[in-house]
Amino acid sequence: MDREQYNQVIKAIGKRDLFAQGDEAYAYGALLAGCRFFAGYPITPATETAEVMSLLLPRVGGTHIQMEDEIASMGAVIGASLAGVKSMTVTSGPGFSLMQENIGYACMVEAPCVVVDVQRSGPSTGQPTEPSQGDIMQARWGSHGDYEIIALSPNSVQESLNLTIECFNHSERYRNPVLLMTDGEVGHMREGITIPDYGEYEVHEREKPRKPAGEYVPFLPEEGKVPRIADFGCGYHTYLTGLTHKPSGLPATDDAAVHTRLVTRLARKSPKILTSSPELKNSTWTTLRPPSSVTGSPLEQLRMRLRSCVPKVGKSAIFD
Amino acid sequence: MRTEIRIAGFGGQGVVLAGLLLGEAAIRDGKQAVQTQSYGPESRGGAARSEVLISDEKIDYPKVIEADVLVALSQEAFDKFRPFVKENGAVIIDRDLVKVKEDRLRSVPFTKMADTLGKKVVANSVMLGYLVASTRVISAESMQAVIREKVPKHTIDLNLQAFDKGIEFWRQER
Known part of the structure; x- marks a missing residue:
């Protein structure tokens, strides 16, 4: 995110002092963090975020797709992310349930992405316009198997914006889905907010592989525990699967040592x-x-x- | 000072928009404001309400505890929220939509006045005019500026006329 891109975002939003909803703030925070792809399916009380994204993303060179459902939305977000674009979706309880399978997949293939869950009352379709915090356990244990997640939770509109930026930074830093667990009350609440100036907030950019194409091993960290991503289409050979895989990315589904090594690293990288x-x-x-x-x-x-x-x-x- | 305003009626009356405009105008006046809303899953006809808190200081709790001002635009809203108004609080009703026996209420024909302008949908702007004039919690200038900024372009003049009508009604009432 350079100054020119920042200015483009501010021009698209209009001004830096706003009386805005939480739902709008998630969109503004995403754009300020460099998010340029959004796929989602409208749901009360999260729809306003998708509305703002559909309006503003094209103005900053990004892409907005309304998908056929939340399963496909999450899939599109993972695909866009691994093609090198910071990506986000937004939903509420019923959609969050549908996304669980692909959230697990994103953890396994280590796709950085942000899911905003504007929680409403459940179970099932519950009370669309009433706030709730009933998805917190699902945030931690919603998908199957051993995985770790990062989930932040804002309590004001300004914090909604700040923590959305933070979600993107964590997702890129640890190569993991990050959840913003907010609710319909904060999402639909309006407050005066100030968009931070350029340089007042941190943006973590994705680190490219240092090794050349022939020597790159997709899931072998060059340092620490987080492998660098060769974005699809950048000339590197890479391979992704939800199956237990070796550092090369190829499946190894009956090797206890490979599985233990992979899952231990996934659990300890953040x-x-x-x-x-x-x-x-x-x-x-x-x-x-x-x-x-x-x-x-x-x-x-x-x-x-x-x-x-x-x-x-x-x-x-x-x-x- | 913290002022708590609750506007309640049914979906389609512009209850949520009125709250948004109030909050935005308060910010323009240099105050702090929080607006929350609550409505049913229907886009029109269900119960709807909007709450606005205006204060000189940071607002900790974002909801109305005991209203300084209640605007009731339906019988259901009046019956439900009348008990939660401060002792010296103002209760403003649309006199053609709420039937009451109390006499200390501010009873205004918002919808009828909007109708004389040709469109019932600007009843919320008439109400805002009356609210701003009678409570003085925000300035009329800020409110007018926000109306210009936020309502659909081809309805700006109509909404401003409606707003003035609300102020005018308050003046004559006094």
Whole structure:
């Protein structure tokens, strides 16, 4: 994301001080983080994000596709991501359920992508216009097998924008799907927000392989635990499968050692504690000093709020 | 100071848009504002409400606790939300849509006035004019600027006329 691209995004949005909905903020955050592909299927209370993306993405050289359902949406997002474009989808409970299979696939092929879940009341189609937080367990354990996920959760419109950018950075850094677990209340709430200036926020760009085409091994990390991605079409040979695979990407479905090595790396490549930004560091315990008109005395109250649902943040004990 | 405004009626009356415009105008006045909305799955006809909080300080809780202003545009909305208004709060109703025995209410024929302008759908702008004039929680100038910015282009003049009609009604009432 260079200054010219940033200016293009601001021109598309119109101005930097806005009275905006959470749903709009997810779209703005995505564009500011460099997202240039969106595939989705409309669902209350998440539709406004898709509306904004369909309007603004073409103005910044991106692509918006309305797919036939949420299964296909997630598939399109994974494909676009591995072709080298930062990608996102947005949905709510019923769609989130449908996406689980492909979220597992994205974890296995290590496709960076962001899924915004604007939670509504369930089970099933439930109450479309009523907020809920009933998808949190599904965020952690929704797909089968041993995998790790990163899921953040905003409580204001400004934070919706900031954490969406953060989701993209984590997804590119750890080569993993990242979930933004928000809800219909925050998604439909309007507040005054300010879009950060160029250089005021971090954008993590995808790191290209250092090795030349002939020597590149798709799932062998050059350093650390996260392999670099050779985007489809860039001249490298690569291979993807949801089956247990060797570092070459080719399936090895009856070898315990290969499976253990792969799944262990997948489980350990992202940190158990996220402290990568001030937003997350500050998210554990805060002291509230409510006005004495509320409590009757100037008592301090201790409040815990997690901006990160998974993995845990700081010293919080949730999900321990 | 924190002002809590609740506008309630049914889908199609522009309840949510009115809340959005109020919040946007408050921001333009240099205040803090949060707007939330609640409606059924139907796009028209179901119960709808919009809540706007306006404050000089950061707003912690985004919903109405006890309303300073209730605007009820349907009988159902009035019956449901009348008990949750502050003792000295203002209750504003559309007199042709809400039948009540209380006499301390501000009873205005919003929809009928909009009808005389040729379109019932601008009843929400008449209401905003009356609301802004009677509560003075935001400036009329900001509201007019926001109307110009947010409503469909070919309806700007109509909406501004409707807004003025609401202000005018308040002046005559006094």
